[in-house]
Amino acid sequence: MTDTATESSPSTSGNNLVEIENLSAGYAGVAVIRGVNLHVGAGEVVALLGPNGAGKTTTLLTTSGLLKALEGSVSVLGEPSNFGAPHKTARLGLAHVPEDRSLFFGLTVQENLRLGLRGKRSDQAAGYESALDLLPALRPLMNRRAGLLSGGEQQMLAMARALVSNPKVLLVDEMSLGLAPIIVERLLPIVRDIANETGAGVLIVEQHVHLALEVADRAYVMSHGEIVLEGSAEELLQRQDLLEASYLGGELEEEAS
Ligand SMILES: Nc1ncnc2c1ncn2[C@@H]1O[C@H](COP(=O)(O)OP(=O)(O)OP(=O)(O)O)[C@@H](O)[C@H]1O
Ligand SMILES: [Mg+2]
Structure with missing residues (x-):
């Protein structure tokens, strides 16, 4: 109860x-x-x-x-x-940041973010820049492979990847x-x-x-x-x-x- x-x-x-x-x-x-x-x-x-x-x-x-x-x-x-x-x-x-993060470690930060766009080009997606504005620490890491990020940076990437699609939930x-x-x-x-x-x-x-x-x-x-x-x-x-x-x-x- x-x-x-x-x-x-x-x-x-x-x-x-x-x-x-x-x-x-x-x-x-x-x-x-x-x-x-x-x-x-x-x-x-x-x-x-x-x-x-x-x-x-x-x-x-x-x-x-x-x-x-x-x-x-x-x-x-x-x-x-x-x-x-x-x-x-x-x-x-709906965007879901799962417990295991489900990042693609062999892909760069930028490539992981593009996967969050679901087909839209990054320059067409309103959420792309605003996600990076909310998580600016990712900007200098765009070309680094996700597997080489620190734990905190990986969390930020997982959040940013969810945000680029401008989720309603x-x-x-x-x-x-x-x-x-x-x-x-x-x-x-x-x-x-x-x-x-x-x-x-x-x-x-x-x-x-x-x-x-x-x-x-x-x-x-x-x-x-x-x-x-x-x-x-x-x-x-x-x-x-x-x-x-x-x-x-x-x-x-x-x-x-
Ligand atoms: N794939 C699975 N197969 C069988 N049982 C599972 C599986 N995943 C979770 N469980 C069981 O379901 C129950 C709830 O698990 P769940 O992962 O939802 O808990 P949680 O509240 O998220 O816990 P945590 O804070 O540890 O992440 C637990 O008893 C767990 O052992
Ligand atoms: Mg859990």
């Missing part, structure tokens, strides 16, 4: 860019997430939090059509996101993986800028709970495949006790007022 941090926790509205209802999904027919309800509106940054193995990556994979829903539904920009058709959700305007799975906290502090606000400047809906999976809540509007906390807590970022930052309990799998009997 889901706890809400306060009574004022927002409910589903009519114009969500991502709408997940009663979703169960998993591997080899065995559900590892169950009954997930989640939505992301235009211009919103939503954080999906929770301990290792909670089901965050599984939720993102199902949202972009890379994993089959066993029950329930996912809609992206008003269209059902079906398993086996991630290209369709991509064409609609951006899913980012652990942007901060393996990065120094000071770099995370610099990178995370970029997703806030993207939502503010382009009106995209952004769903971030993040282990740095407090940093994520600093940039997010709302958050969901998953544990053992279910959403156990949700609320505005502001409310959750004030309810450290509820956050900790949801991570530790404790009882969430107390409702905030």
Whole structure:
């Protein structure tokens, strides 16, 4: 059962860019997430939090059509996101920065970015320059092979590759993986800028709970495949006790007022 941090926790509205209802999904027919309800509106940054193995990556994979829903539904920009058709959700305007980054290490930064353009020439794509404006550290590295970039530079490239397509929905799975906290502090606000400047809906999976809540509007906390807590970022930052309990799998009997 889901706890809400306060009574004022927002409910589903009519114009969500991502709408997940009663979703169960998993591997080899065995559900590892169950009954997930989640939505992301235009211009919103939503954080999906929770301990290792909670089901965050599984939720993102199902949202972009890379994993089959066993029950329930996912809609992206008003269209059902079906398993086996991630290209369709991509064409609609969804970009997914996966946990493993999926960069082409033998290709240069520029070549990796061109792959994000899906056929458009870089001089035709509005998102190309703005992606580099948001991540200027990539500019001097354009001709370097992705495999020779540092971990942080690879994260930036994965983000930039998602951004060049001017996404309306951006899913980012652990942007901060393996990065120094000071770099995370610099990178995370970029997703806030993207939502503010382009009106995209952004769903971030993040282990740095407090940093994520600093940039997010709302958050969901998953544990053992279910959403156990949700609320505005502001409310959750004030309810450290509820956050900790949801991570530790404790009882969430107390409702905030
Ligand atoms: N390919 C797979 N085959 C079988 N089980 C899997 C597979 N991928 C993940 N799982 C299991 O599904 C559950 C949820 O995994 P998931 O990767 O969604 O968690 P997560 O919240 O993203 O964790 P982390 O924070 O460690 O990345 C875990 O129990 C995991 O072991
Ligand atoms: Mg994961």
